[in-house]
Amino acid sequence: MISNAMTFLLRRRGRRKLHWTDIFTYVYLFLGVMLMFGPVVWLVLSSFKTQAALQEFPPTFLPLGQIEVPVDGFDKPLPLFSVTMEDGTVRELAQIRRVGIVAQMVDPANPQEKLQIPIATREPLREFRLAIENYTKPLQQFNFFRFLRNSVVVTVGATIITLLINSMAAFGLSIYEFRGRNMTMGFIIGTLMIPITVILVPVFLVVTKLGMVNSLWGVILPGAATPTGVFLLRQYMLTIPRDLIDAARMDKASEWTIYWRVVMPLAMPALAVLAIFSVMWRWNEFLWPLVILTRNEVYTLQLGLNAFQGELQVQWHFILAMTVVTLLPVTIVFAFLQRFITTGIASSGMK
Amino acid sequence: MADLDLENVAKSFGDVKVIYGADLSIAHGEFVVLVGPSGCGKSTLLRMIAGLEPVTSGNVKIDGEIVNNVPASDRGLAMVFQSYALYPHMSVYKNMAFGLENTRMDRAEIRRRVTHAAELLRLTDYLHRRPKALSGGQRQRVAIGRAIVRDPKIFLFDEPLSNLDAELRVSMRKELAALHADIGGTMIYVTHDQVEAMTLADRIVVVNDGRIEQIGTPLDLYNHPINQFVAGFIGSPRMNLWDCPAAAVGPSQINVQIGGNTLLLDVTLDPVPNNLVLGVRPEHIEVADEGDADFTATVAFSEQLGGETYFYCDVEGLPQITIHLMGQRPSTRGQAMPLRLRRDQLHLFGADGLVLHQGTATRGKA
Numbered sequence: 001m002i003s004n005a006m007t008f009l010l011r012r013r014g015r016r017k018l019h020w021t022d023i024f025t026y027v028y029l030f031l032g033v034m035l036m037f038g039p040v041v042w043l044v045l046s047s048f049k050t051q052a053a054l055q056e057f058p059p060t061f062l063p064l065g066q067i068e069v070p071v072d073g074f075d076k077p078l079p080l081f082s083v084t085m086e087d088g089t090v091r092e093l094a095q096i097r098r099v100g101i102v103a104q105m106v107d108p109a110n111p112q113e114k115l116q117i118p119i120a121t122r123e124p125l126r127e128f129r130l131a132i133e134n135y136t137k138p139l140q141q142f143n144f145f146r147f148l149r150n151s152v153v154v155t156v157g158a159t160i161i162t163l164l165i166n167s168m169a170a171f172g173l174s175i176y177e178f179r180g181r182n183m184t185m186g187f188i189i190g191t192l193m194i195p196i197t198v199i200l201v202p203v204f205l206v207v208t209k210l211g212m213v214n215s216l217w218g219v220i221l222p223g224a225a226t227p228t229g230v231f232l233l234r235q236y237m238l239t240i241p242r243d244l245i246d247a248a249r250m251d252k253a254s255e256w257t258i259y260w261r262v263v264m265p266l267a268m269p270a271l272a273v274l275a276i277f278s279v280m281w282r283w284n285e286f287l288w289p290l291v292i293l294t295r296n297e298v299y300t301l302q303l304g305l306n307a308f309q310g311e312l313q314v315q316w317h318f319i320l321a322m323t324v325v326t327l328l329p330v331t332i333v334f335a336f337l338q339r340f341i342t343t344g345i346a347s348s349g350m351k
Numbered sequence: 352m353a354d355l356d357l358e359n360v361a362k363s364f365g366d367v368k369v370i371y372g373a374d375l376s377i378a379h380g381e382f383v384v385l386v387g388p389s390g391c392g393k394s395t396l397l398r399m400i401a402g403l404e405p406v407t408s409g410n411v412k413i414d415g416e417i418v419n420n421v422p423a424s425d426r427g428l429a430m431v432f433q434s435y436a437l438y439p440h441m442s443v444y445k446n447m448a449f450g451l452e453n454t455r456m457d458r459a460e461i462r463r464r465v466t467h468a469a470e471l472l473r474l475t476d477y478l479h480r481r482p483k484a485l486s487g488g489q490r491q492r493v494a495i496g497r498a499i500v501r502d503p504k505i506f507l508f509d510e511p512l513s514n515l516d517a518e519l520r521v522s523m524r525k526e527l528a529a530l531h532a533d534i535g536g537t538m539i540y541v542t543h544d545q546v547e548a549m550t551l552a553d554r555i556v557v558v559n560d561g562r563i564e565q566i567g568t569p570l571d572l573y574n575h576p577i578n579q580f581v582a583g584f585i586g587s588p589r590m591n592l593w594d595c596p597a598a599a600v601g602p603s604q605i606n607v608q609i610g611g612n613t614l615l616l617d618v619t620l621d622p623v624p625n626n627l628v629l630g631v632r633p634e635h636i637e638v639a640d641e642g643d644a645d646f647t648a649t650v651a652f653s654e655q656l657g658g659e660t661y662f663y664c665d666v667e668g669l670p671q672i673t674i675h676l677m678g679q680r681p682s683t684r685g686q687a688m689p690l691r692l693r694r695d696q697l698h699l700f701g702a703d704g705l706v707l708h709q710g711t712a713t714r715g716k717a
Contacts, residue, residue, distance in 0.1 A: 246423075247437075250403075
């Protein structure tokens with residue numbers, strides 16, 4: 001298994017020496033990986049740093065935490081520093097307290113002797129440490145599971161509705177021939193050019209009239225019909241052989257049966273692609289829920305995360321940690337659905 | 352089972368006329384083959400019968416009832432497509448059961464019918480496979496099975512064998528003929544292959560350029576083609592057709608020039624055209640003695656099939672002649688071959704392509 005993966009990863013064109021294309025390919029791929037994966041790695045590493053470590057400049061690559069040692073005569077462990085003494089020797093001392101630019105320090109081996117050290121001469125001693133509290137604290141205090149539930153309801157509900165109504169529109173625009181079919185399609189595609197910010201106010205007014213403010217339906221319904229989805233599904237359905245539809249008609253299938261039992265199963269790869277898109281859109285959606293949802297108990301995760309971003313203070317350590325948590329479901333959905341994308345058209349029943 | 356009538360059925364796509372008023376009536380239990388070159392409109396005609404294509408004018412009648420506006424699903428017909436059109440996401444069983452499930456038939460009855468059809472078509476072992484796991488011939492049989500289980504009024508076949516290899520085509524052809532003898536339904540079959548048409552049909556309908564050229568039994572069409580197109584289309588290899596100048600000799604005799612030779616034929620034609628087309632099938636040309644021969648040809652090449660031999664010969668002033676002889680006839684390229692045309696099997700066509708005369712008595716050489 002591992003050796004297979006290694007041979008796969010280390011394949012090259014040159015038999016003995018590296019061919020120049022091998023070098024080019026690996027450099028190119030490495031850059032690609034850095035570009036795509038670098039920010040994610042940085043996010044995950046940063047989410048384990050303490051608030052102080054995050055604001056440090058220059059930043060450290062790994063999450064580090066200051067070493068603390070127990071010292072006799074003190075209740076709490078004290079932070080450890082490396083101090084350059086006046087005579088040039090370097091000692092490891094624990095800090096008791098700090099007053100202005102002078103720190104009162106003690107040698108852990110000799111707790112009776114107390115030293116006054118200017119803070120410029122000392123360096124904190126640090127080790128690799130994960131700030132797990134970035135995760136545990138918000139999960140306890142912050143209404144995480146409530147927000148998660150809301151996000152899941154919105155994402156799942158909206159995706160199912162999107163798939164249903166988009167596929168119906170695509171079915172109509174691909175299977176039936178009628179006057180104005182292409183114009184209708186062009187019209188739908190044309191709506192792509194109108195940004196959400198333009199229609200924000202009118203849609204908000206409609207949603208208000210329908211009494212859906214502060215309800216998850218207000219988030220789910222307005223965006224359920226997407227031109228991208230209709231276009232994607234329609235183009236795919238156009239490739240389904242006409243004969244299959246005709247055969248179903250000869251088999252006394254109603255139009256609904258043709259849609260549900262013939263076209264939908266065959267459009268599976270396109271539906272999977274749209275499902276992934278829809279999940280990503282809905283999970284990450286921010287502006288529209290922000291407009292519609294004003295009460296804390298209907299917040300989605302993205303709105304919840306926004307709560308850490310105060311006017312005066314941004315709690316980056318919590319934001320980063322919770323961002324990692326919100327990334328996980330989308331990643332899992334993608335991993336699960338991507339095999340459908342690669343499933344080619346089930347053309348094998350036809351010649 | 353049912354009978355079908357087409358009354359002046361026409362079809363146009365926009366300004367393009369595809370079918371010019373077809374009249375056809377098919378009796379209950381008949382096997383009718385629509386044959387014609389590709390693009391002649393025969394498939395369109397079939398799709399209009401099926402209800403998949405609306406009729407521009409004229410009437411389609413099933414059992415005497417006009418069904419022009421009845422959708423395909425309610426006409427009670429079944430169709431086998433050239434591409435088979437099996438549902439790729441369903442098993443063979445599901446493929447066959449789909450049409451029955453749509454009629455809300457009892458499950459036990461569906462099972463009984465599908466099992467029966469599977470036995471008839473030797474598909475019992477494959478019922479749970481997907482179409483992609485089947486060979487071409489098996490897929491073909493599933494497509495036919497899907498039609499059989501429905502017990503339709505009329506079976507429609509749209510070039511069902513054209514995707515199979517030559518050997519399989521011959522055996523499926525026999526199976527289809529046996530199936531028709533077995534279940535005896537009304538069947539309408541579209542093909543461009545005149546051999547299929549000849550072997551399967553009770554009656555053949557020759558279609559060309561959106562018009563029905565001739566309707567008749569296979570041998571009827573073979574022996575008495577009413578025009579040059581049917582003469583050329585039916586029969587393999589093709590009938591030899593030569594443009595010949597003609598002249599009246601007496602009241603019931605004409606002279607026909609073939610190549611550099613003159614043929615005196617006992618035919619009464621009024622008026623005698625200056626030019627006509629002489630048609631003779633490859634098997635109606637005989638090797639004759641020097642004195643009896645109409646003309647002498649040189650062998651360009653020959654095909655020895657063991658039981659029969661085809662010669663392709665050149666004659667001055669004529670297109671290449673095909674000759675079909677029984678038995679084995681050794682020959683060499685360039686060999687001279689005195690030939691005689693069987694007078695009782697000659698076909699004469701006028702300039703408009705319509706037949707003038709068939710089978711003439713002999714009067715010897717001019």
